Amino acid sequence: MERTQKVDLRRALDTAQARGAAYADLRVVRLRTETIVVRNGKVESLASRESHGFGVRALVKGAWGFAASSHLEPRELDRVAAQAVSLARASVRVRGQAVELGEPVSLRASYRTPVQINPFSVPLGDKVSLLLSACAEMQAVPSIRAAEASVEMVQMEKTFLSTDGSSIEQTIIETGCGLEATAVSEGEMQRRSYPNSVGRHQTTEGWEFVLRWDLSGNARRVAEEAAALLKAKPCPSEVTTIILDGSQLALQVHESCGHPIELDRVLGTEADYAGTSFLTPDKLGAFRYGSEKVNITADATVPGGLGTFGYDDEGVPAQKVPIVRDGIFVGYLTSRETAARLGQRSNGAMRAESWAHLPLIRMTNINLEPGEWTLDDLIADTNHGLYLETNRSWSIDDRRLNFQFGTEYAREIKKGKLGDLVKNATYTGMTPQFWASCDAICNRGHWIVWGTPNCGKGQPSQAAHVGHGASPARFRNVQVGLMKPS
């Protein structure tokens, strides 16, 4: 990135202050993305995208304004800074409790994602060949109607300056990959994905991540599983024991813990979009969220996590903080403003999708800490139930209580052994009761930080890249397969 000289950038903050801002910050972001999608043996997309611009946030008389532009030049810096102040003044017309940011945050720092192989340095031809080879393996399986293999590389370079005196430079590198095999028979479609569904698995690592997941070596199995699902048993409708694989559990954590602990959502500022949260402040430190086996942390420092960074978009250092300890709800994800409302200091969760977006409280890596079981032992210890793998559908109410998930793949568990394949598996429940029924979690050997590169929030909607460490875990007395009313 051609770093624009800080002396020039500071003028935006000077302009904002001169026009009456009590606080202002500036983010300059250059985002570079390379995506390759191979579908049915054809390279359907070989795309490189770059977006560069800046955003100014200004606080005037306790109210916020934010303006952003793609023209990074002195006059535009002035115009946008003035616009942010003017928007803040308009906010004052319908003002509530004045915003307080707590103690000033002033840091001069830098951060860069450590990678072994820069994903942008790998020759395009090598990337395309890898995907074509994986695609061919999937297409070799009869009844596969759509075979898709993809990789995505992301580099985000950010400069953050604030009137508190912060000056921070960061380079975040991400690499993602995925396979999808879609099998079709008369009136039915089944899909298997690898390593994760909804496009891809992604981390803050280099090309070594793609090599480690061995797309070609897994492509045939993935396609065969999709084809086999067409002839599998339907999911029974019963209350039973389930074991969730790590990737499905990652999304369970995301929806039923990650979103409800966002303190801006808790305080009502997302009410008009995806809703609020059942984890109201009166529950902090006292509410039993799950069984004593359940320990959840928010960790923006875990190596490779998709929610790993050096500093958030308010310049607060990345942190590891407890969220659920021995089953008790003990912490929120916070910003400077929301933390101050609870008399706390921010734990560094404010991030924006791009230069054009306002930072919001976003998940970092919300991790279910590992237990002590091996997966084999856990299955052997289960008399009757279902093993569920890879998310297919997800839905939760607007306070994050009632949920229903579906998985791509399921197997019966009978007398401690995996049995027949099951299709169209779903399970449903209420968040605290579900986590209270967790009686076993697999060990660190099974623990993976799964990447979720499509977490939606805000108006206009923003997609955040977040992570979830999880290993398989067991839950008792769960309703599965409820497709018709009981």
Next chain:
Amino acid sequence: MYSEKQLKRVTDLALAHSKADQTEVILIATDLALTRFANNYIHQNIAQKDTTLSIRAVVGKKVGIVSANSLESEAVRRAVETAQELARHQVENQDFRSLPVPRPISQVDGFVEATARLTPAARARMAGVVCRRAKEAGLVAAGSISRVVSRVVVANSLGLFAQHASTSAEMTALVMGDSGSGYAHRLCVDAAQMDAESVAEEAVGRARRGQNPIALPPGEYPVVLQPYAVSDILDFFGYLSFGAQAYHEGRSFMSGKLGQRAMGENIRIWDDGLSLETVPFPFDFEGVPKRRVDFILDGMAKEVCYDSYTAGKEGKESTGHALPPEFATFGPMPGHLFLGVGDAPLEDMVSRLDKGLLVTRFHYTRVVEPMRVMMTGMTRDGTFLVERGAIVAPVKNLRFTQSYLEAMNRVEAIGCDARLVRTAGGPNFVPALKIAGWNFTGATEF
């Protein structure tokens, strides 16, 4: 906002610089302003301006795509060269035929100056109306008011040049009490048509009626769905079923069934980007003129929509439904869906419910089984029990697991008025529906 002339200068520069066999240039300039409120005050107030340049370079049957957001000459030249370079690293795609050739494009007027000039002060006034009305009723308001001004230009080396400027304004109000909430939404091209008082009245009224909800056991109930809920049904038909890629890969309920009955005889669903009842857009992101596509006509599956790639592959003509380049791998999709109106006023539909539910909107709907368009989701912001034709109580929100396709075979009455609604997809012009049975499979605590 850039003028047509300024943007044409950029497309001319890109096309002149390209050495590819065929080249396409897309410019999307957007100017978005949004005022957001919660807890009865404005907490977010933003403005963002951006212009994206996308280059599609074709070398033989190899295609490379680059996008950037600088229109400086050097940046434009670099984008063109990178697209060519990417194309050279591609493998031949025999299914690719050609970029589209120019075709006459109808002019539709989708730009209103008053919308472009919807100032922060005006937006604050509108937010203030909802907050004041909520406070007066002892309730708490959240929501947003936004306006978007955009200009899209598509040009290619075969002589195609298309441009369209548009505006739209949107207002959402969600009003909450201790035990229930109400919702209202408006979308229009002309912000002058946006009446904050009527938005506030609708949301506050619904929230008032929604307090102290009763718990209803899950089960199958007849329903009347407000247009907000009906819009979600159309979104998922568009996403899963109406595009040529899903159709030809056998992933759509329409696959191999054109000309056969798919829904009730009273159902007509079509896409029409030229209609002034929607936020019109006369061409797609390849510059191909949009034509009306009748997906469901009197219940029969009639046709699907195409972009130039799927059309070329299947020997058809594009219907003008290409998505922007970054979403092109999803295949063509509709963006301006309509559900044909019937003759029933909403009150009549409710009065004909012996025992059933009036549902305002759905929340977090997701696909459980794509071929049957089997969905799960929650009700939200106003669900009411109707007995013997009258609303008797608000109801705690329910989870449903329901095939949208089966539901469209059980539509007993269709509203006589339609409303322009944006849910997850493009703007949909939809009436309310009365459906004989809806499968509720769970309930929540509020």
